[in-house]
Amino acid sequence: MSVYDQIAQARSSAIGEIEQVDDMESLTALEPMLFGKKSTLGSLKRLMSEVDEAERAEVGQALNQAQTDVRDAHTAIKERFIAQNRRFQLETERLDLTESLAANKRGHLHLVTQTMERLEDVFVGMGFTVSEGPQAETDWYNFEALNLPAAHPARSMFDTLYLDLGERTEIGDGEGGEATNILLRTHTSPVQIRVMESSPPPIYTVCPGRVFRRDTADASHMPVFHQIEGLVVDHGISLTDLAGTLNEFTAAYFGGAIRSRLRPSYFPFTEPSAEFDITCVICEGDGCQTCQRTGWIELGGCGMVHPNVLANCGIDSEEWTGFAFGFGIDRLALMRYGIKDLRDMYTNDVRFLEQF
Amino acid sequence: MKVLLSWLREFAPIEGDPYELADHMSDLGMAVEDTRILDPLEGVVVARVAELRSHPEADRIQLVDVEVEEGDRLQVCCGAFNMSVGDLIPFATIGTVMPDGMEIAQRKMRGELSNGMCCSAAELGLGSDHDGIMILPQDLQLGTPLMEQLGLVGDVLWDLEINPNRPDAMSIAGVARDLAAKLKVPFEIPDWTISTSEGSEDTPASIHIDDGVLCPRFAARVIRGVTVEDSPLWMQMRLTLTGMRPINSVVDVSNYVMLELGTPNHTYDLSLVPNGHIGVRRAVRGETIVTLDDQERALLPDDGVIVNEAGDPIGIAGVMGGASTEISASTDAVLLELASWQPESIARTSQRLGLRSEASARFERGTDWRLNVNAVERFCYLLNHISSDGIDVVGEVLDAKGDLPEVPPVPVRTSRISMLLGRDFESEEIRDLLVPIGFDVATTDNEDVQLVTVPSFRPDTETETDIAEEVARHYGYSALGTTVPRSPDAGHLTxxxxxxxxxxxxxxxxxxxxxxxxxxxxxxxxxxxxxxxxxxxxxxxxxxxxxxxxxxxxxxxxxxxxxxxxxxxxxxxxxxxxxxxxxxxxxxxxxxxxxxxxxxxxxxxxxxxxxxxxxxxxxxxxxxxxxxxxxxxxxxxxxxxxxxxxxxxxxxxxxxxxxxxxxxxxxxxxxxxxxxxxxxxxxxxxxxADNTYEPVSTFPSSDVDLAFLVDEEVQASTIEATLRHAAGVELQALQLFDVFRSEQLDEGYRSLAFSLRLQAKDRTLTDEEVGAVRQRCIDAVETSHKATLRS
Known part of the structure; x- marks a missing residue:
């Protein structure tokens, strides 16, 4: 048998052995037989010295080629085993990701809080600050300072809850200039008074918060609800400034398709006074059941701050003028989601709260 | 406040699309809550009740034979029992579509045919009366369309929301005035004077005002020959549509004048007022009066009362009359009262007594004292007009005056109005907006200043700012335009x-x-x-x-x-x-x-x-x-x-x-x-909240775990505090990582294991340094607390 035949035989027997192997372990066990000194090809190398000088290069080449072939065969099968092992390993790790058990869910802010923050953000964007004040108030801050002295007929517009702080006072009493009655604020306007008393104009602020009325709860009334009021006092503030500010707010909060308009109205604390309407958010002005086919819905009240109110806060109404506006937060929340009954927001049923 | 177009037109030639007119009224601050173009009610005709028979199978309905044409009877089943044979009633013929959308068809009710429907006022949309079938006056023509007969075809009914500062708009005339100014058409209150009866006898009545603040003006008149009867249909319809229930001619005229001019009024049976003398004063504590509703009411010193010659109360001012002088079917002579009252007093009294009425609502806002005499004239004119035998008005209108409000003219600066409203007005523009709504405007030497006299029907308007609102109202809020002021500071949350x-x-x-x-x-x-x-x-x-x-x-x-x-x-x-x-x-x-x-x-x-x-x-x-x-x-x-x-x-x-x-x-x-x-x-x-920051150390850190046996009395947090203090500046993190209780441990003790990570900012800590910190920590805990290191 020629040396070439020996090489060819050794090569094919090695490759044959490789092809017999069916797992990585056996392959590893086989490796010394393939590549070591004791391997057939290895022992042939030792025969090189016996080969004629002239043939040595050629035999060497054949030997190298055979070795390369064996290595290639080995590599190919090794890679196959690696891939197989990986497939097997991954298969054992298979998961049904829909089997996830109940985990900690993120909580939810109350719809009223979300609405309030949204409103605050819009006004902050328009250059306003946010002011706060106590919910229990004096008659002075809630009524008198707002140009609503005792026995003013417009007081009947506000069904007021009074506090019993030991000394029983007659409801609505407060005559004689001394307002001693403590009550739950019926609007956030007392905050406006506190702001005007404590900080000089220019003032650009909104007062969101909880307010109280002596109303029996029904689908559209709650004795406890939320309002946001705005106040601007500056040089040369006019009724058109009020209209423009409300327009800008309306577009920012409700979207560009929604406009606002003013209609004359009456409030003791503003003169001129107005109601402000917005384009119906349901039909966008075409007329529907919600807006009673008018295309508009009433949002709140507003007006130029009454000179008496400015005077009560020590502000010279000849030098400074201002406007104020206010509207309900709860109703906005209802409108946004088409909630029919205001009371739903206050049962605190998590099946309701989790939806927002 | 409900207003009827035909009624407004008696004061001004108001024309236009009902919905556009509604928009105008809303723009004027009289928000329109409902616009109703009266249904022509095609198919509803005047019919006569020819015969009433009981239904053979039912108790709650009866059979009515109605005549739409003489002698031509139709059988109808009807659930009402208030009509008599010969009555004229509204009858909906087959095919009529009712205001609520229901179509009248021939039906069988318990085996009997019904060929139409006898209608109540409510079913016709003419009022709230559901109680029975509407009985029509006998002078209507059989078979003719009802709405034509009522003169209501094409009329419009608006429901307005009137703000507390608009006493003037609590009347048909006041709404007409405001709307006429907006439409730029003339407005006029007609002259209703009627001649007094022959012989011109002296007025057999007198008025004395004791408290001029309570009562700024009290006008009165004696009317004889009064017949208390039904008022005519047109008046009944106007009252019904605007929310009042027709009672009789005297009461209906009283209500009609109140709605029309905003002037509530009251009638006394003159024969029950000794010598026709009436006084006005405040009540005395302890005084009582029996009011028209036969309730005895206790009075307080703030209440206004009307008293007779003897000084006994015969009425509560502006709130309710007394039972002792109530007019009855036998009344022949009437004393008519048309007074103005102090609004606050009426508000307090009516609220306290729980007697809120259309009248008190108007007095609370303030009625127009200048109109009292006109209103007396209007009352007499109307009662004369509708009474079958006419009436005799006796003597002159009595006109007693208390403290009439003196309203000085208000200086109004054009520049100030322009600044407040955000639009540059000319002085003439301001004048032209104010004069049509009854304000008097005079120029002054100062080009910028005009003197504005406020009419008596606008007691709410007192200052330059109030007048600015009137200017804005009639110029149009929306027409003023918009501007946006800018805060000098950035908006922010605190x-x-x-x-x-x-x-x-x-x-x-x-x-x-x-x-x-x-x-x-x-x-x-x-x-x-x-x-x-x-x-x-x-x-x-x-x-x-x-x-x-x-x-x-x-x-x-x-x-x-x-x-x-x-x-x-x-x-x-x-x-x-x-x-x-x-x-x-x-x-x-x-x-x-x-x-x-x-x-x-x-x-x-x-x-x-x-x-x-x-x-x-x-x-x-x-x-x-x-x-x-x-x-x-x-x-x-x-x-x-x-x-x-x-x-x-x-x-x-x-x-x-x-x-x-x-x-x-x-x-x-x-x-x-x-x-x-x-x-x-x-x-x-x-x-x-500060802005400090600790640079992160790049040197290796060392961890030390320490487990202590700690008395149950000792809070874990105190051990933690001791460790934190003892470890010193090299302590980077401290964490309780295990709590262990077991019977194998000393009784009353548990094991608390803490992990400390130590790291220096400037070097690698040596084993000796770490060991020293460890020992410090152990010593500190063991000496300060009932605790020992677990080995």
Whole structure:
């Protein structure tokens, strides 16, 4: 048998052995037989010295080629085993990701809080600050300072809850200039008074918060609800400034398709006074059941701050003028989601709260 | 306030699309709540009741034979029994579509044919009277269309919302005046003077005003030959449509004049007023009067009364007449009163006595005293006009005056009006807007200033600013345009407000849901929640006793909310709230103590769940909280509660709910509870908010684990504090990582294992240095506490 035949035989027997192997372990066990000194090809190398000088290069080449072939065969099968092992390993790790058990869910802010923050953000964007004040108030801050002295007929517009702080006072009493009655604020306007008393104009602020009325709860009334009021006092503030500010707010909060308009109205604390309407958010002005086919819905009240109110806060109404506006937060929340009954927001049923 | 187009037209030639006119009225501040073009009611005709028969099969309906043409009878089944044979009634023929959309068809009712429908006023949309079939006057023509006969075809009825500052708009004439000015058409109150009866006898009556503030003007007149009868249909229809119920000719004229001119009035039977003398004064304490409704009313000194010659009250001024002088069917001579009253007095009296009426509503806003005599004339004119035999008016109109308001002209600066309204007005424009609504405008030497005299029907308008509103109203609010003022400063939330938001985010980040329970509690809710608050703030006039206490804590509200959820099978709920709580300040003239709290109630959770929440807050706000295990915190589990302080000031407590409390609310799980003073927490967070930063050390760190046997009496947090102090500046992190209790350990002791990571900023710590820190820590804990290192 020629040396070439020996090489060819050794090569094919090695490759044959490789092809017999069916797992990585056996392959590893086989490796010394393939590549070591004791391997057939290895022992042939030792025969090189016996080969004629002239043939040595050629035999060497054949030997190298055979070795390369064996290595290639080995590599190919090794890679196959690696891939197989990986497939097997991954298969054992298979998961049904829909089997996830109940985990900690993120909580939810109350719809009223979300609405309030949204409103605050819009006004902050328009250059306003946010002011706060106590919910229990004096008659002075809630009524008198707002140009609503005792026995003013417009007081009947506000069904007021009074506090019993030991000394029983007659409801609505407060005559004689001394307002001693403590009550739950019926609007956030007392905050406006506190702001005007404590900080000089220019003032650009909104007062969101909880307010109280002596109303029996029904689908559209709650004795406890939320309002946001705005106040601007500056040089040369006019009724058109009020209209423009409300327009800008309306577009920012409700979207560009929604406009606002003013209609004359009456409030003791503003003169001129107005109601402000917005384009119906349901039909966008075409007329529907919600807006009673008018295309508009009433949002709140507003007006130029009454000179008496400015005077009560020590502000010279000849030098400074201002406007104020206010509207309900709860109703906005209802409108946004088409909630029919205001009371739903206050049962605190998590099946309701989790939806927002 | 309901107004009818045909009635407005008696004062001004108002034309236009009903909905456009409605928009005009809304733009003038008289918000239109409803516009109704009166239904022509095609198919509804005048019919006569020819015969009434009982239904053979039913008691609640009867058979009516009606005649639409003489001699041509139709049988109808009818559920009303108020008509008699010969009555004229509205009859809806077959095919008629009623205002509510129902179509009249031939029907069988209990076996009897019904060929149409006899109608009530309400069914025709002509009023609220459902009680029976509308009985029509006999002079109507049989078979003719009803609405034509009533003169109502094409008429429009608007329902207006009138603001308290618009007494003038509480009348047809006042609405017509405002609308006419907007439409630029003339407005006029007609002259209704009628001649007095022959012989011109002296007026057999006199008036004396004792209190001129109470009564600025009192006009009166004697009318003889009065026949109390039904008023004509047109008047009945106008009253019905505008919300008054027709009674008889005298009452109807009285109401008609009130609606038309805004001047409530009253009639006395002259024969019951001795010598026709009437006085006006304030009541005396202890005085009583029996009013028209036969109720005896106690009077107070603030009330106005009308008295007779003897000084006995015969009426409560502006609120209700007395029974003793009431007119009756036999009344022949009437004394008509048309007075103005002090609005505040009427408001107080009518409110106190619970006698609010159309009349008191007008007096409360202030009626036009200049119109009193005209209104007397109008009353006489109308009563004469509608009475079958006419009336005799006797003598002149009596006109007694009290303190008539003197209204000085208001200087109005064109520049100021322009500034307030945001549009440059010319003085002439202002004049042209004000004159048509009854204001008198005179120029002055100063080009910028005009003198504006306010008419008596606008008592609310007193100042330049009030006049600015009138200018804006008639110029049109929308026509003024818009401008946007800019704050000189950037808008922002305060640091405190940002922290409040951050805290809410922390709460929802840990899975809590924000609730908003009722802040009003029942008196026993505080105790039910396990709290012991002696004297919570009470409401003086609560809606119900269950809502009479202002919450002193967030616990009762959140407990009720969790209980509500449990009762609806929503178990395991975790709620929080931020909100004000109230306590008596001890000073009845001062505001109660009001603080914002943060409360969280985690059902199906133990105390450690809420401790985790507390740690989140502490680390996010960088506020160091001092915790002290405390027994018997109100509402909390007697052995699972901790008092929370910041720098020695108590800010609240956390722990597990007392199981007894949970049981009372039928919450079957353990609940963890947290209530903190949110204001103090935010204050502390604001104070520690700084901009410092620690560079991260790049040198290797070393970990030391130490386990101690610690007496159960010693809080883990105190060991932690001791370790922190002893480890010194090289301590990078400290964590309790294992708590172990076992019978193998000494009795009353548990094992606490801490892990300390040590690291220096400038070098690698040597084994010796680490060892020294370790020893310091061990020594400190062992010497300061009942604790030993576990070997």
């Amino acid at each position: 640091t405190e407000q940002k922290f409040r938001r951050a805290i809410r985010q922390i709460m929802i980040g840990t899975g809590l849901i924000e609730a908003m329970p009722n802040p009003f509690l029942a008196p026993d809710d505080v105790a039910k929640a396990g709290l012991s608050i002696e004297d919570p703030v009470q409401l003086l006039n609560p809606l119900a006793v269950e809502e009479s206490v202002l919450r002193p804590s967030l616990l009762p509200g959140l407990l009720a909310s969790v209980a509500y959820n449990y009762s609806h099978r929503n178990t395991g709920v975790k709620l929080f709230e931020t909100g004000a709580v109230f306590r008596n300040s001890g000073d009845s003239a001062a505001l109660p103590d009001e603080h914002e709290h943060l409360g969280a109630l985690l059902s199906d959770s133990d105390a450690f769940a809420v401790m985790g929440l507390l740690r989140e807050l502490s680390s996010a706000l960088k506020v160091e909280l001092e915790l002290t295990n405390t027994d018997d915190l109100p509402g909390l589990h007697p052995t699972r509660g901790v008092r929370v302080c910041i720098a020695g000031t108590e800010i609240g407590s956390v722990g597990e709910l007392d199981p007894v409390v949970a049981e009372r609310y039928e919450i079957e799980d353990r609940c963890a509870w947290l209530e903190l003073r949110l204001d103090l927490l935010i204050e502390a967070a604001t104070a520690t």
